[in-house]
Amino acid sequence: MxxxxxxxxxxxxxxxxxxxxxxxxxxxxxxxxxRSGVCQSCMMQSADANVPSAAQHGLKSTLQALNxxxxxxxxxEQDMTITLADSSERMLPATVTAIRxxxxxxxxxxLDCPSLKDYRAGQFINLYRDxxxxxxxxxxxxPADSYLxxxxxxxxxxxxxxxxxxxxKLGDSLHISPPLGSCFYLPGDPEQPLLxxxxxxxLAPLMxxxxxxxxxxxxxxxxxxxxxxxVAGLYLVDELRELASQHPxxxxxxxxxxxxxxxxxxxxxxxxxxxxxxxDLTGWRVYLCGNPxxxxxxxxxxxxxKAKINDIYADAFVASSQ
Amino acid sequence: xxxxxxxxxxxxAAVNAAVDVFYRRVLSDDRISDFFDDVDMERQAAKxxxxxxxxxxxxxxxxxxxxxxxxxxxxxxxxxxxxFDAVVENLVASLQELNxxxxxxxxxxxxxxxxxxxxxxx
Ligand SMILES: Cc1cc2nc3c(=O)[nH]c(=O)nc-3n(C[C@H](O)[C@H](O)[C@H](O)COP(=O)(O)OP(=O)(O)OC[C@H]3O[C@@H](n4cnc5c(N)ncnc54)[C@H](O)[C@@H]3O)c2cc1C
Ligand code: FES
Numbered sequence: 215m216x217x218x219x220x221x222x223x224x225x226x227x228x229x230x231x232x233x234x235x236x237x238x239x240x241x242x243x244x245x246x247x248x249r250s251g252v253c254q255s256c257m258m259q260s261a262d263a264n265v266p267s268a269a270q271h272g273l274k275s276t277l278q279a280l281n282x283x284x285x286x287x288x289x290x291e292q293d294m295t296i297t298l299a300d301s302s303e304r305m306l307p308a309t310v311t312a313i314r315x316x317x318x319x320x321x322x323x324x325l326d327c328p329s330l331k332d333y334r335a336g337q338f339i340n341l342y343r344d345x346x347x348x349x350x351x352x353x354x355x356x357p358a359d360s361y362l363x364x365x366x367x368x369x370x371x372x373x374x375x376x377x378x379x380x381x382x383k384l385g386d387s388l389h390i391s392p393p394l395g396s397c398f399y400l401p402g403d404p405e406q407p408l409l410x411x412x413x414x415x416x417l418a419p420l421m422x423x424x425x426x427x428x429x430x431x432x433x434x435x436x437x438x439x440x441x442x443x444x445v446a447g448l449y450l451v452d453e454l455r456e457l458a459s460q461h462p463x464x465x466x467x468x469x470x471x472x473x474x475x476x477x478x479x480x481x482x483x484x485x486x487x488x489x490x491x492x493x494d495l496t497g498w499r500v501y502l503c504g505n506p507x508x509x510x511x512x513x514x515x516x517x518x519x520k521a522k523i524n525d526i527y528a529d530a531f532v533a534s535s536q
Numbered sequence: 537x538x539x540x541x542x543x544x545x546x547x548x549a550a551v552n553a554a555v556d557v558f559y560r561r562v563l564s565d566d567r568i569s570d571f572f573d574d575v576d577m578e579r580q581a582a583k584x585x586x587x588x589x590x591x592x593x594x595x596x597x598x599x600x601x602x603x604x605x606x607x608x609x610x611x612x613x614x615x616x617x618x619x620f621d622a623v624v625e626n627l628v629a630s631l632q633e634l635n636x637x638x639x640x641x642x643x644x645x646x647x648x649x650x651x652x653x654x655x656x657x658x
Pocket of ligand 1: 349367373376530531532
């Protein structure tokens, strides 16, 4: 067992317990969402350099150097003196400027956030309902757009997603985090073929990545496979077909996995349809977004198809489990 | 078994080139893939990179005790000499695929051999 010193109070951390679990068990309100080291909403700072390296995975090196760490991924090795990361840097004010239904379950939310101009399409933000309750959503917009765009899928009983669908109105104020994550387009190899695979609202970051690549004159082929169970689960189909007709190097394949065959759609899971068409991914760059099980399986399948590990970028939309 | 071997193989760039080929082979090898398949792929790849750096005589240093501790859960699941041999075989095949000269491959094999007893908890 180790001790945690926070704001002059001592808390116990059992062996094998994370800082987040120990603090929430003892009644301290720490913001968190994914509990798996992705969203960074549980970020804390240690007074000493005794942070286990696993707790700093994915943090910028400047933050690592200042002993910031993720409470959900930190099993202390020694006693730690800690503070919550400053909320003024974590939470930027934003206003709802657009709301549009994309299909039965996915809503496009437009946000104006004057202090967030500098982001990469495909990164994600954390959206706060209050100080400690946030969820991650990917940016489907590109910085040149006049506002940020999110695609939020309603989950049965999902607390944040239902609130966004049912309560959020034009003009509402809320807070979002600065942009996070490293699943975005990198210029520098404009002829490299790109493979984009997403399921459900996993199209959101891919839409940003696609538009970014096209606007930066990416010359290599770009193949987007968007999958859902049925036609009703897909969205932006007409817009994507239109983009494909304007850009000869962009190819769009909507996929449905229910087993039905519908003209204009591919039958099968997006990753399987993609790999059937492109069995050898030597030299490709791959982006995988959406359902965590899909992302996990697709990461392995695309790697076995000879994409390099460092050329596979992924955002698994892990849901908070509790 | 010195830094010299690491230099002759091409240093970190050689490790980076080999890890993709090696890890893909391991995952395709039914004899051993189960031992490598159950966790986060990126983390597993990072571990393979550390392993290759060690096998190449590079700057990572595991004590025998680290090796034992790190593999104890696999030994409990049945990791034995035949699996160890299969990993080395895949490493050799990967280096051959990358056109590494036979003398250097033999040196890498010798470095691996020094870890056998610790890895298998003997
Ligand atoms: C990096 C990242 C990016 C993300 N980007 C997006 C995005 O662009 N768009 C988006 O819509 N979401 C995205 N998510 C997911 C999002 O953050 C939330 O997890 C999601 O909106 C659910 O939150 P909630 O509060 O509504 O649900 P919660 O109240 O947290 O409840 C979730 C519950 O639903 C269950 N559940 C999970 N998946 C399903 C499912 N498919 N069907 C039924 N039940 C399920 C879980 O077990 C859990 O119990 C992203 C997540 C991460 C980590
Ligand atoms: S990173 Fe800790 S809760 Fe998401």
